[in-house]
Amino acid sequence: MxxxxxxxxxxxxxxxxxxxxxxxxxxxxxxxxxxxxxxxxxxxxxxxxxxxxxxxxxxxxxxxxxxxxxxxxxxxxxxxxxxxxxxxxxxxxxxxxxxxxxxxxxxxxxxxxxxxxxxxxxxxxxxxxxxxxxxxxxxxxxxxxxxxxxxxxxxxxxxxxxxxxxxxxxxxxxxKLSAEQIYESLLVQGIDAVKAQKLSVIADGSLGRALALEKSGGYEMRDDAFNLIKQISSKALTDEIIFAKGKIWETWSRENFADFVTYIQKILRDIYLLNQSEVYELYNVDLKENLAAIKIPEKILYKMIAEGTLAQRRLKSNANLRLLAESYLMRLRLTCK
Ligand SMILES: [Zn+2]
Incomplete structure (x- = not known):
C-alpha cells in the first residue's frame, strides 16, 4: 500500500x-x-x-x-x-x-x-x-x-x-527542518515552485507553518509588509495609502494583523542585522538584496521596532482594529520623518 x-x-x-x-x-x-x-x-x-x-x-x-x-x-x-x-x-x-x-x-x-x-x-x-x-x-x-x-x-x-x-x-x-526539506515537501504537495521557494524560506524550519502560510496567503502578507517599510523609508507612504490599508485591515482578524506586525518586526530586525559588520542569519533570506538597499539609521530602527511592540500590546486590548492599525502606520511614518 x-x-x-x-x-x-x-x-x-x-x-x-x-x-x-x-x-x-x-x-x-x-x-x-x-x-x-x-x-x-x-x-x-x-x-x-x-x-x-x-x-x-x-x-x-x-x-x-x-x-x-x-x-x-x-x-x-x-x-x-x-x-x-x-x-x-x-x-x-x-x-x-x-x-x-x-x-x-x-x-x-x-x-x-x-x-x-x-x-x-x-x-x-x-x-x-x-x-x-x-x-x-x-x-x-x-x-x-x-x-x-x-x-x-x-x-x-x-x-x-x-x-x-x-x-x-x-x-x-x-x-527544525531545512529550507530545502520544506521546499521538497511543498512540491510533493502540489504547491508550485515559486511559491514553495518563498514559503520554505520564511517558514523558519516548520513545514506546518509553511502550509499555514500558504493557506492564509501569509507570504503575500510578508511581501506587503516589506513594501510598506520601503514606502515608509522612502517617504512615499501617503495618508491615502494608510486609509486604503485601514479599510482592508478592518476586515481582518486581530490574529492576522498581529502576524502582519510580526512580519514588519522581522523585516526591521533583518535591516538592522544587515547594517552590522558581522554576518547573522536573516529571517527573510530571499529578500536580502532588497533589504540591504533600504537604509534606515539604527536609532530610528529601534523606534520603529518599539512601535511594533506597542501595537502588539494594544492588539491584546479592546482597541478598535482599524484605528489601531492606522495609528501604527502613522507612528511608523513619523519615526522616519
Ligand atoms: Zn496493517
Whole structure:
C-alpha cells in the first residue's frame, strides 16, 4: 500500500531520531513513555501517529504499516479503539488540557486493548496540561498500565513539570527542518515552485507553518509588509495609502494583523542585522538584496521596532482594529520623518 496515510517514507527530516523510533516500533521495544520535544509544525505528531500505526499493525511489510489489516484501516479512519489522542481544548481564554480529559484517558487506558495487544496514547501539547491534569497524569506515568505506550509531544519542554519529564523514559529532540526539506515537501504537495521557494524560506524550519502560510496567503502578507517599510523609508507612504490599508485591515482578524506586525518586526530586525559588520542569519533570506538597499539609521530602527511592540500590546486590548492599525502606520511614518 504505497499510499497508506501512515508511512515512514513520508516523514521528512530528523532522520536519525525517526530511524530509532521506527526500530522501536517494528521490534516492539518501544519505551513505556517517550517525550518528543521541538517547535510546532516539524512533524512530531505525524511521527507519533506513524509509531502508533506501526505498533498496532497486524502485518508489517518491510517495517511499514501494511495499510490493509483491520488495525491499519481503523487507524486511517481515526477510529482505532486502542489509539487515543489527548490535545488541548481551545477556549476564548486559553488553550488547556483539563483534568477531565486526563481522567477519561486513564479510564480508557486501564481497560484491556480491544483490537490489538497494546494501546498507544498520544498527548499532544503536553505543556498545556493545567496543574491538576499534570499531577493526575503523573500517577499514570509512575505506574503505567502494562500494555499502554505513552507518547507526549511538546513545543515547550520547559513548560512541562520536571516530574513529568523525568517519568518519561526517553526525551527525543526534534530539530527544525531545512529550507530545502520544506521546499521538497511543498512540491510533493502540489504547491508550485515559486511559491514553495518563498514559503520554505520564511517558514523558519516548520513545514506546518509553511502550509499555514500558504493557506492564509501569509507570504503575500510578508511581501506587503516589506513594501510598506520601503514606502515608509522612502517617504512615499501617503495618508491615502494608510486609509486604503485601514479599510482592508478592518476586515481582518486581530490574529492576522498581529502576524502582519510580526512580519514588519522581522523585516526591521533583518535591516538592522544587515547594517552590522558581522554576518547573522536573516529571517527573510530571499529578500536580502532588497533589504540591504533600504537604509534606515539604527536609532530610528529601534523606534520603529518599539512601535511594533506597542501595537502588539494594544492588539491584546479592546482597541478598535482599524484605528489601531492606522495609528501604527502613522507612528511608523513619523519615526522616519
Ligand atoms: Zn496493517
Amino acid at each position: 504505497g499510499d497508506y496515510k501512515f508511512s515512514w517514507k513520508k516523514i521528512i527530516g530528523n532522520s536519525e531520531t525517526v530511524a530509532n523510533l521506527k526500530k522501536f516500533s517494528v521490534e516492539k521495544t518501544f519505551p513505556h513513555a517517550v517525550l518528543f520535544a521541538g517547535v510546532e509544525g516539524i512533524g512530531k505528531r505525524k511521527v507519533a501517529e506513524t509509531c502508533a500505526a506501526t505498533l498496532l499493525c497486524e502485518n508489517l511489510i518491510d517495517g511499514e504499516p501494511c495499510g490493509t489489516c483491520d488495525s491499519c484501516k481503523l487507524m486511517a479512519a481515526g477510529t482505532h479503539p486502542d489509539f487515543y489522542v489527548v490535545e488541548p481544548e481551545d477556549t476564548k481564554a486559553a488553550r488547556n488540557i483539563k483534568i477531565g480529559q486526563i481522567r477519561d484517558l486513564q479510564r480508557e487506558a486501564s481497560l484491556r486493548p480491544v483490537q490489538s495487544d497494546r494501546r498507544v496514547v498520544i498527548i499532544d501539547g503536553a505543556e498545556f496540561m493545567n496543574k491538576a491534569a499534570a499531577n493526575c497524569i503523573l500517577k499514570t506515568l509512575e505506574e503505567p498500565p502494562t500494555q499502554t505506550i505513552f507518547i507526549l509531544l511538546t513545543a515547550n519542554r520547559a513548560g512541562l513539570l520536571l516530574t513529568i519529564r523525568s517519568r518519561c523514559s526517553m526525551t527525543l529532540s526534534f530539530e
